[in-house]
Structures are given as structure tokens and as C-alpha cells.
Amino acid sequence: MTTGTRIALLLVGLVALATVGAGPAVAVSEEPGGTTAPVDCSFPVEQTDATGETVTVDAEPETVVALGPSAAQTMWEIGAEETVIGVPEHASYLDGAESRTNVSGAGQTFVDVETVVDLDPDLVLAPNIIPSETVETLRNNGLTVYRFEQATSLAAVEEKTRLTGALVGACEGADDRAAEMNRSLATVGEAVDGADRPGVLYVMGGGYTAGEGTFIDSVIEAAGGTNVAARAGIDGYAEISEETVVEQDPEWIFTNSDIGTLPASAGYEKTTAVEEGQVFVADADTLSQPAPRTVQVVERVAATLHPDRYDGAAAYDTLDLRTPTTTATTPGMGVPVALLAVALLALSKRE
Known part of the structure; x- marks a missing residue:
């Protein structure tokens, strides 16, 4: 791949990052203290993702591939890392990531589709930086892929954390981590108010x-x-x-x-x-x-x-x-x- 081609592909990525909106909502209920928690953590789970597709996860996934470092970090933070079998190169800082398959393509930027297909995971988590074409290719190979919307705020990070928990059957861990985030942000907010x-x-x-x-x-x-x-x-x-x-x-x-x-x-x-x-x-x-x-x-x-x-x-x-x-x-x-x-x-x- 030439230098010009790489830059062109990166520019496409920039446009995608700059134009995608807020993420989809997860059904929530208010709890004391202003935190929220998913109403239901049962399977099957149906959610419409950033590609406009309704993604159905029939049963709690036993194997998951995270195509982006934010998705991988979230899986570690909600206590669901044991199900992760593939991560990108930029997630190598996570404890134990070296034992997972590297799914990054050339230049550590793009996905190695063949590697992901060979892993045959129950669920693929694809952050916003993953091109829709890659998602479609993986789906055409029989994989269940959820592509997240771009997170444009800290509130969106909380929402995405809870959504990830619902998709992989780790609602309790996701709720606990999201609540911890809220407490930390509230403490900072009170201090700088x-x-x-x-x-x-x-x-x-x-x-x-x-x-x-x-x-x-x-x-x-x-x-x-x-x-x-x-x-x-x-x-x-x-x-x-x-x-x-x-x-x-x-x-x-x-x-x-x-x-x-x-x-x-x-x-x-x-x-x-x-x-x-x-x-x-x-x-x-x-x-x-x-x-x-x-x-x-x-x-x-x-x-x-x-x-x-x-x-x-x-x-x-x-x-x-x-x-x-x-x-x-x-x-x-x-x-x-x-x-x-x-x-x-x-x-x-x-x-």
C-alpha cells in the first residue's frame, strides 16, 4: 500500500469520526443518586447499531473479539475479559492482552478480517473507527457484529459501558463500573464548581x-x-x-x-x-x-x-x-x- 493510499484511508477515517452522532439508547431505569441501570439483562438481546442494522445476540457470548482498544478496555473494566479472544494491537497495554490473538492488520490500524473470521467468535464488538465495509464483510462471513456509534461525551461512555454489559451478559459488572464513573465525576464536579x-x-x-x-x-x-x-x-x-x-x-x-x-x-x-x-x-x-x-x-x-x-x-x-x-x-x-x-x-x- 502506498503512502498516498494510507493517507487517503486515514482521511476517510477522519471524516467518519467527525460526522457520526450520538449512540443508541439502552432501556434504563432511574436509581437513587442519579445513576441508571439496564432494565433487562436477559437473552436474546436486540439492539440497532450504527449501521442501522438490528443486531440480535441469541445467547450470552462465550467468545468475543474487540476490534478497537476502547471496546477491549471496556470488556476488561466490566470484568468480562475472560471471554475476549481477540484484541487490536493498541489494546496491548491491558493485563493479559498478550495472550489474545492480535486482530490488527498492516500498520496496526486496520482489521485483519481473515484472522477475525478464523477465530469464529460469538460476538464482534466494532467501535466507530471500524469501516462499515469491514463490518459488512464480517457479517457476510456469518459473524454477529455490533458497531458502536461514536462516543461524543462522557455520558456516552457510560451508556456504551452499560450497553456492552448487556450485549455480553455482564450487566452487573457494567453497572458497577458505570456507577463508579459517575461517583468520580460527581466528586470532581463538586470540587471545581x-x-x-x-x-x-x-x-x-x-x-x-x-x-x-x-x-x-x-x-x-x-x-x-x-x-x-x-x-x-x-x-x-x-x-x-x-x-x-x-x-x-x-x-x-x-x-x-x-x-x-x-x-x-x-x-x-x-x-x-x-x-x-x-x-x-x-x-x-x-x-x-x-x-x-x-x-x-x-x-x-x-x-x-x-x-x-x-x-x-x-x-x-x-x-x-x-x-x-x-x-x-x-x-x-x-x-x-x-x-x-x-x-x-x-x-x-x-x-
Whole structure:
């Protein structure tokens, strides 16, 4: 596959990430304390997925393949990891993942369809980054595949956690984990309530950021910050101009560990965040995957932005980028293409 083809495929992935809406609802009932729980955890389970298909799971799955790291992490977090027989390369950080079959294709980005078919799982969990064509191919090979909608908020992560539990017969574990997420978020919310909300910019690389209606926006807001990209009218995952960065003048800037650096430009150097050394890097395995562990990121961002109000987690170490370094390029690729590839690769890990 040529470099141009890879970039084209990644661009398709970006468009899909930017345009898919909220997830399907699971039947829920209110419980004391504002938490919700599925009404029914019996089989068969029928749910309409992101492809518009009504997916029926006839019996509790004994074997499950997770095509994305967020789906794999969720299975581990709800206590259903023993049924997982296949995971993507980007889920290798999970305890015991090395004993599962790697279902990633070339470049650790795409699914190896043949491997998944050979595993013959009872259920395949496909996050939003998995192309509909891949889902259709797996279904044509006789597999039951549920493709999730894009998680655009922390509330959607909770919903997806409970939905996963219903699909795999782990409702109790899913409900417990979702309730734990809610308690943690409520604690953070109470701590930062009424505090000044500093402007925060999330840098994805390649000039991209996360605007309004994104999962990252939800993380920033929950941690007591104001997403300056959303404030500037940016929707979804999109480019942000240097002029907008200067105009918004974020007090804090952060990125994820897959990116690890900021654009080397005069505009970024002029921001309050860089001038005051208020820049930090979040772990991509928790930040970039809309799954239960993302609450840990909210806690750490809150401790970083509001150390006087929230000390329930370790704050992120800040970086002094007054003399920023130039982002490295991939041999044979121009600087814009290399930066775009880095940004889109980071996006590909989100789900």
C-alpha cells in the first residue's frame, strides 16, 4: 500500500469520526443518586447499531473479539475479559492482552478480517473507527457484529459501558463500573464548581484539535476548563488556525503521548500556556479511548487546572516549551503530510 493510499484511508477515517452522532439508547431505569441501570439483562438481546442494522445476540457470548482498544478496555473494566479472544494491537497495554490473538492488520490500524473470521467468535464488538465495509464483510462471513456509534461525551461512555454489559451478559459488572464513573465525576464536579474555568486547547498534531461536540471537549469541561476550540466555534475534530490560537490565548495546552509535542511556531509561543509553562501530556491509552478509564484523565486534568480545589489524583507534570522543538517528519513525506498522518493515527486509536 502506498503512502498516498494510507493517507487517503486515514482521511476517510477522519471524516467518519467527525460526522457520526450520538449512540443508541439502552432501556434504563432511574436509581437513587442519579445513576441508571439496564432494565433487562436477559437473552436474546436486540439492539440497532450504527449501521442501522438490528443486531440480535441469541445467547450470552462465550467468545468475543474487540476490534478497537476502547471496546477491549471496556470488556476488561466490566470484568468480562475472560471471554475476549481477540484484541487490536493498541489494546496491548491491558493485563493479559498478550495472550489474545492480535486482530490488527498492516500498520496496526486496520482489521485483519481473515484472522477475525478464523477465530469464529460469538460476538464482534466494532467501535466507530471500524469501516462499515469491514463490518459488512464480517457479517457476510456469518459473524454477529455490533458497531458502536461514536462516543461524543462522557455520558456516552457510560451508556456504551452499560450497553456492552448487556450485549455480553455482564450487566452487573457494567453497572458497577458505570456507577463508579459517575461517583468520580460527581466528586470532581463538586470540587471545581464555581471556580474560574481557564481556557484549554487540546493539540492533536497536524493543526487539528477537538472542538464542540467531541469526547475531548467533554473531558475538558468536566475537569473545570473551557475548551477554547469550542469557544472559537470549532465543531468536531477539525483544523485550528494559528491566528485562532493566538486570539483565544489558551491558559493551558495539552496533547496526548502519541503526539508528545506542540507545533513549533511563533503563534503557540505567544500563548499564556507556553509562556507560563502550562503545557502537559496525557496518556493516549486513557485519553484517546472513550472507555471507563478516561475518568482517570478527568481527575488528573482537574488536579492540574485546579490544584487548590481538587487533590483526588496526581496532577500532570507540566512542560517548559518556551523553546519548542520541531516535530520530526517521516522519511519520504513532506512536513504537512507527516503531521497529518500523526494526527490521524492518533484519531485511529480513539475508539
